[in-house]
Amino acid sequence: MVQMLKEPNTASAQAAVVLREVSCYFGSVKAVDGVSLEILPGEFFSMLGPSGSGKTTCLRLIGGFEQPTSGQIVLFGQDASRLPPYARDVNTVFQDYALFPHMNVRDNVAYALMVRGVPRPERHRRAEEMLELVKLAGFGDRRPGQLSGGQRQRVALARALINRPRLLLLDEPLGALDLKLREEMQIELKALQRQLGITFIYVTHDQGEALSMSDRVAVFNQGRIEQLDTPKQLYEYPQTEFVARFVGSANVLEGRLLGLEGGRYALRPERIAIRPGSQNGPNCLSGILLDIHYLGAQTRYEVQVGEERLTAVTSSEEQGLQIGSAVTLSWERGSLRPLREAV
Amino acid sequence: MPGKPSLGLRLAFYLGMLFLHFPIVIIVLYALTTEDRTYQFPPPGLTLRWFGEAFQRQDMWAALWLSLQVAAMATGIALVLGTMVAAAMYRFQFLGKDFITVLLILPIALPGILTGIALLTTFKRLALEPSFWTIVIGHATFCIVTVYNNVVARFRRTGFSQIEASMDLGADWWTTWRMVVLPSIATALLAGGMLSFALSFDEVIVTTFTAADQKTLPIWFLNELFRPRERPITNVVAVFVMLITFLPIVLAQWLTRDTDDLHGGGKTG
Numbered sequence: 001m002v003q004m005l006k007e008p009n010t011a012s013a014q015a016a017v018v019l020r021e022v023s024c025y026f027g028s029v030k031a032v033d034g035v036s037l038e039i040l041p042g043e044f045f046s047m048l049g050p051s052g053s054g055k056t057t058c059l060r061l062i063g064g065f066e067q068p069t070s071g072q073i074v075l076f077g078q079d080a081s082r083l084p085p086y087a088r089d090v091n092t093v094f095q096d097y098a099l100f101p102h103m104n105v106r107d108n109v110a111y112a113l114m115v116r117g118v119p120r121p122e123r124h125r126r127a128e129e130m131l132e133l134v135k136l137a138g139f140g141d142r143r144p145g146q147l148s149g150g151q152r153q154r155v156a157l158a159r160a161l162i163n164r165p166r167l168l169l170l171d172e173p174l175g176a177l178d179l180k181l182r183e184e185m186q187i188e189l190k191a192l193q194r195q196l197g198i199t200f201i202y203v204t205h206d207q208g209e210a211l212s213m214s215d216r217v218a219v220f221n222q223g224r225i226e227q228l229d230t231p232k233q234l235y236e237y238p239q240t241e242f243v244a245r246f247v248g249s250a251n252v253l254e255g256r257l258l259g260l261e262g263g264r265y266a267l268r269p270e271r272i273a274i275r276p277g278s279q280n281g282p283n284c285l286s287g288i289l290l291d292i293h294y295l296g297a298q299t300r301y302e303v304q305v306g307e308e309r310l311t312a313v314t315s316s317e318e319q320g321l322q323i324g325s326a327v328t329l330s331w332e333r334g335s336l337r338p339l340r341e342a343v
Numbered sequence: 344m345p346g347k348p349s350l351g352l353r354l355a356f357y358l359g360m361l362f363l364h365f366p367i368v369i370i371v372l373y374a375l376t377t378e379d380r381t382y383q384f385p386p387p388g389l390t391l392r393w394f395g396e397a398f399q400r401q402d403m404w405a406a407l408w409l410s411l412q413v414a415a416m417a418t419g420i421a422l423v424l425g426t427m428v429a430a431a432m433y434r435f436q437f438l439g440k441d442f443i444t445v446l447l448i449l450p451i452a453l454p455g456i457l458t459g460i461a462l463l464t465t466f467k468r469l470a471l472e473p474s475f476w477t478i479v480i481g482h483a484t485f486c487i488v489t490v491y492n493n494v495v496a497r498f499r500r501t502g503f504s505q506i507e508a509s510m511d512l513g514a515d516w517w518t519t520w521r522m523v524v525l526p527s528i529a530t531a532l533l534a535g536g537m538l539s540f541a542l543s544f545d546e547v548i549v550t551t552f553t554a555a556d557q558k559t560l561p562i563w564f565l566n567e568l569f570r571p572r573e574r575p576i577t578n579v580v581a582v583f584v585m586l587i588t589f590l591p592i593v594l595a596q597w598l599t600r601d602t603d604d605l606h607g608g609g610k611t612g
Contacts, residue, residue, distance in 0.1 A: 063511060064510075064511075065507055065511075084510065084515075085507065085510040085511045086510050086511070086512075086513045086514060086515055090511075091511055091512065092507075092508070092511045094504045094507070094508055095504075096502065096504055098502070098504035098505045098507065098508035099505075099508075100505060100508075100509075100522075100523055100526075100527075101527070102526040102527060111509070111512050111514075111522075112512035112513050114522075115509075115512060115513045115514045115518055115522075116513060159508075159512065160511075160512075163512070163513070
């Protein structure tokens, strides 16, 4: 394995990953279109977006599985734009895990060591350590085919971590697991990342996952980054309509409707109060209640206001509301977030 | 539970099987007959004499040896080229790919007589004298198809991410090939190779067009049948050929039955 050279003069604050105007085209499809970003060492960084938004291609560019059409990829201070995957100090957890079915779990985990010629006893000892780390001690002799989905996921994680890479790429690693297992693994992954201090780049289409685990999130749409922010900023201050709708399904309102100057505004469903009756005024609108969804901890209301359909969420069910009757929605002025015009 | 098939259906089935397999029984029967000039039925008596006589025949051994050599060589070529084609067709998208797929299947889809004539004309044009190697090339044209079909199906089932995972973990192309690709296509190669071997071993038509005076075993058979002496010897050899081609095919089927299939991860698990 080719080790990457550290530049002697760089400080510890040097970025783990730098993308400079990176594009990747497949024929006429612009999978990644002029993306620039900087990921810091030790950061849990998520790439969030719908399928086809370029987030996975972006990850594969960093892993070396795709070549950029243009732009520069810098890993830990070294230009890696043209390096093959095996020459990068980066490991990947694949969406389908990509375990080797003809090897047992121990040999799967120890694969990276075997490739580097580490002697067998040492290899097995370290594989056993990694299996312990992912809570699979004693599973070494099994074949991947004998494991459950969640266990395979852990094997894939152990295999990618055995070389102690400085950067771990995770491509929708929890996508194939059921909800409960997914929530458990989210917590474990986050704990593991803190414990090891490795930079994680995490690709997901699940906004809840991205918000709960990440230090920062890049929201992808059509090959570009719409917004790069901390989860809190992203949720509280979405800059574009796409981000407002994709992250937490905000209402997007025309300024005219609100009696404000032009442009559009995002309004979170849980920032809206709902009460019976019809009243119009500053920071409130009246409409017809279309539907009530009881969700347990919350209740969601669908309201038709003129041409628009708005969603409000309250933590307890409001009394005296009837489907088909008039309701008034109100909010505080500060809850309206102005959005940038779409490019 | 499905019900029992009707009597008529079962009768039709057994008649069909009888029609297909009775000739094979006949071959075995006439390998043991005491009568060597006519195919008298039922045989007047049974003997193992012809087995001994068959082993004495030098021309039979020469033909058998030539057939084995040709089959081994054609299979070897098919394994290398078939795998390379399968890898290229699996991995890359390019103009005319569908056309090339058709071209690949053609040698096995076309009547052997066309392949034979085409090869003969080409060899003549290239001023290649018919020889051991022209037979091998002729056989390789259809052996490549069987290897290609087996290997490309395995590639599709395995998925490309295992190869990426191997490279991601520090293995270069060569190590990845040895440690990941080869083990995952090994049984497909074995199965394709065995089928190729069996196909080549009993090939007649292409061989007649590409051979000079060499006699592969099937050609030897044809010649023997025109000579009315020691008929049972032909049957003895036929019994052996049956075993030689039958066993690899059974083995090949057994090897390509479904094994661990991990593609798709935990969605099914």
